[in-house]
Amino acid sequence: xxxxxxxxxxxxxxxxxxxxxxxxxxxxxxxxxxxxxxxxxxxxxxxxxxxxxxxxxxxxxxxxxxxxxxxxxxxxxxxxxxxxxxxxxxxxxxxxxxxxxxxxxxxxxxxxxxxxxxxxxxxxxxxxxxxxxxxxxxxxxxxxxxxxxxxxxxxxxxxxxxxxxxxxxxxxxxxxxxxxxxxxxxxxxxxxxxxxxxxxxxxxxxxxxxxxxxxxxxxxxxxxxxxxxxxxxxxxxxxxxxxxxxxxxxxxxxxxxxxxxxxxxxxxxxxxxxxxxxxxxxxxxxxxxxxxxxx
Amino acid sequence: xxxxxxxxxxxxxxxxxxxxxxxxxxxxxxxxxxxxxxxxxxxxxxxxxxxxxxxxxxxxxxxxxxxxxxxxxxxxxxxxxxxxxxxxxxxxxxxxxxxxxxxxxxxxxxxxxxxxxxxxxxxxxxxxxxxxxxxxxxxxxxxxxxxxxxxxxxxxxxxxxxxxx
Numbered sequence: 001x002x003x004x005x006x007x008x009x010x011x012x013x014x015x016x017x018x019x020x021x022x023x024x025x026x027x028x029x030x031x032x033x034x035x036x037x038x039x040x041x042x043x044x045x046x047x048x049x050x051x052x053x054x055x056x057x058x059x060x061x062x063x064x065x066x067x068x069x070x071x072x073x074x075x076x077x078x079x080x081x082x083x084x085x086x087x088x089x090x091x092x093x094x095x096x097x098x099x100x101x102x103x104x105x106x107x108x109x110x111x112x113x114x115x116x117x118x119x120x121x122x123x124x125x126x127x128x129x130x131x132x133x134x135x136x137x138x139x140x141x142x143x144x145x146x147x148x149x150x151x152x153x154x155x156x157x158x159x160x161x162x163x164x165x166x167x168x169x170x171x172x173x174x175x176x177x178x179x180x181x182x183x184x185x186x187x188x189x190x191x192x193x194x195x196x197x198x199x200x201x202x203x204x205x206x207x208x209x210x211x212x213x214x215x216x217x218x219x220x221x222x223x224x225x226x227x228x229x230x231x232x233x234x235x236x237x238x239x240x241x242x243x244x245x246x247x248x249x250x251x252x253x254x255x256x257x258x259x260x261x262x263x264x265x266x267x268x269x270x271x272x273x274x275x276x277x278x279x280x281x282x283x284x285x286x287x288x289x290x291x292x293x294x295x
Numbered sequence: 296x297x298x299x300x301x302x303x304x305x306x307x308x309x310x311x312x313x314x315x316x317x318x319x320x321x322x323x324x325x326x327x328x329x330x331x332x333x334x335x336x337x338x339x340x341x342x343x344x345x346x347x348x349x350x351x352x353x354x355x356x357x358x359x360x361x362x363x364x365x366x367x368x369x370x371x372x373x374x375x376x377x378x379x380x381x382x383x384x385x386x387x388x389x390x391x392x393x394x395x396x397x398x399x400x401x402x403x404x405x406x407x408x409x410x411x412x413x414x415x416x417x418x419x420x421x422x423x424x425x426x427x428x429x430x431x432x433x434x435x436x437x438x439x440x441x442x443x444x445x446x447x448x449x450x451x452x453x454x455x456x457x458x459x460x
Contacts, residue, residue, distance in 0.1 A: 001339050008300060008317030008363055031364075038359045039341050041318075051317070055364060079353075103429025104407065105344060108353045109360065190342065192428075 003041035007050040012057060014139050014166055020052045022141055026163040028052050032075055035102070035110035036118040060168065063087065071137075071171045078107035078115070090174055092286060093131055093181030093199050093279075097124040100185050102192045116152070117167045119159040119223070121258075122193040124185065126153055126224030130216025131181055131199035132172040140165035149226075156222045179203040179212075180286025184279040184295070185219075186271050188262050194219030195263050196271045198227075198251065200279040202239065204287045210234045215280070220272050221255040229253035230276060239284040248276035302366040306331070307375025315362045322346045324362035325372055333373035333402050337431070344430030347403035348372050354410035356429070373402035376409060381453035385409045385444060394443030396434035404430045408444040417448055 009028075011017045021028055027049035031037055040046045054060060054074060061075040063084045070091065072081060081087060082098040101107050101115070101124050115125045116136070128134075129149050136147040140162060147160050154160055161167055175181065181201040185194050197218040205211040213234045215227040229250030237243045251272045259265035281293045299314040306329060313328055325331045325348065337345030339358050346358040349371040357370075376383040385408045388394060395401045404427060411418055411426035418426065423444045424437075432440060 002320070002323075003318045005316065005318055007298070008361075010363070010366075031361075034361070034364070035341065035359055038320075038361070042320075042339070042358075051361075053364065102341075103344070104410075104426055105347055105354050105356045105429045106341065106359075108350075109355050 001042040001044075003038070004044055004047040006041075006048055008053065009050060010053045010056040014057060014060075014168060017052050017054060017057065017166055018139060018141055018164060020050070021164040021166075024048075024050050024052075030054055030117075030166060032114040033077060033110040034114075035106050036114065036120060054166070065174065068174050069171050070174060071169050072112055074111065074113040074166070074168050076112055078102075078110050078112060079104070081112050082107060091132060091172075091181060093183045093201060093283065094128045097128045097183035097185070097197070097199060100124055100183065100187070100192075113167050113170055116170060117159050117161050119153050119155075119157055120193070121156050121221065121223050122188075122195075122197075122219040123224070124183065124194060124197055124218060127194075127197045127199040127216035127218040128181075128183055129153075129170070129172075130224065130226045131183075131201040131214045132175075133201075133214060134170050134172045136160070136167055137169040137171060138165050139168050153223050153225070158223075175201065176203055178205070178287050180283040180288070182279045182282035182286060182292075184275045184282065186275055196220055196268060196275050198272065198275045198279040200276070200283040202234075202280065202283040202287050204239065204284075208238065210237050210239055210284075213280075215251070215276065217251060217255075217272065217276070220252060220257055220268060222258065225255060227251045227253070227276065230280075234280070239280075239287075241281065244280040244284065245277050248273050248280060251276040300363055300366075302363055304365050304367060305369040307371055317361065317363050319362045320358055321348070321360040321362050321365050321370070322357035324365075325357060325370070328362075331372050331374050335399060335402055337399065337403070342429075342431065343400070343403070344407060344427075345400050345403040347406040347430065349406060349410055352410070352413065354407045354426075354429075371406075373406060376405065377453065379456075381455055383409060383453060384447040384450050385412065387450070387454040388443035388445075388447035389440070392439055392443040392446050394435065394440045400430060400432045400434075404432065404440055408440075408447065411444070412448055412451070416451065418444075420445065
């Protein structure tokens with residue numbers, strides 16, 4: 001399969017990339033790792049007039065920890081996040097999810113930010129973005145802006161990124177002490193996309209009760225979402241298995257659950273509840289410094 | 296006439312410069328432009344891994360990379376792995392352990408395995424399985440492939456090619 005012809009630009013600065021986006025007025029697409037974009041071009045689901053390759057822009061490939069936050073640059077690949085030593089203990093849910101994206105070759109090219117900008121409803125990173133409370137750093141002709149995760153995923157394959165903007169980095173707070181995070185995924189074995197993916201982050205207070213809980217879900221609805229019902233059910237509770245299981249029952253609350261060839265609506269809903277419970281249990285165990293519980 | 300762009304990259308240690316259409320995928324650049332047909336096109340949808348090559352030492356799927364993205368980079372294909380006189384240990388492992396039947400997936404499998412061993416010379420079986428997660432084989436059932444890669448990890452030296460009389 002061959003993409004339709006396009007013009008190709010390889011700018012060497014974000015400003016130049018933005019100027020090119022403006023020049024093409026919505027008819028150009030940004031290229032980073034290309035592992036969501038190029039398959040769509042090959043299927044001719046997209047036929048942009050131009051590709052603007054960020055790959056030659058210096059300074060976009062990094063993982064930094066500063067001022068209580070991790071920041072991950074636009075060109076940082078899934079493989080680089082998966083293997084980043086500073087993230088291994090502090091953000092295990094993210095590392096876990098990145099290690100489950102597609103396969104080795106895809107993780108070597110595909111980028112975390114590209115995946116988040118692409119907003120695939122079955123991609124792994126969006127679930128973790130909710131759990132970690134990510135914020136999205138965007139640059140465009142109207143200047144820089146920061147978008148909170150609750151405003152980022154707009155619809156299927158649609159993020160809050162405007163056609164003339166560049167997602168330059170994603171940022172999230174370093175999880176505080178007594179915090180654990182985890183990602184549990186039931187995958188479609190051919191594509192490796194999530195039939196259900198649940199990311200959970202749990203912070204315990206000094207008395208051992210749940211002080212804060214964030215749950216992100218992918219693969220279940222038309223867009224990744226935050227399972228607020230689960231979060232509300234758990235804050236203030238002791239992290240006992242029964243409480244986690246009861247809260248996990250609310251994981252599809254208010255969501256239009258997808259049914260397809262691979263998973264009917266009742267089946268996918270059931271799997272979502274099971275995987276929500278497992279993600280929560282793993283996050284709690286990690287917050288307590290215990291080994292992961294058996295699923 | 297589509298506009299073309301001049302790219303210069305290193306392929307199997309040799310510098311090559313060509314004019315390419317921006318939409319040309321790396322796998323077709325390797326196969327059709329350079330005649331390196333050892334790299335296969337299987338699914339053409341980023342799933343099967345038959346097109347796996349090394350880009351700057353990392354296993355990548357060349358059906359999902361534009362040739363222009365490889366400008367200035369180093370590509371290694373299956374043709375660049377061994378030599379005229381020696382097999383790469385992974386190649387010898389596949390031969391010795393019957394890691395192939397029809398052979399279609401083999402170049403990609405070997406490139407994924409070689410990248411694994413370059414970064415992790417002593418992988419566990421689980422790590423071998425993970426490393427070929429992105430390569431599909433419809434013949435072997437994978438067991439022989441895993442044995443072949445494990446053999447290569449234990450025998451890291453290039454293997455002289457014996458020519459039968």
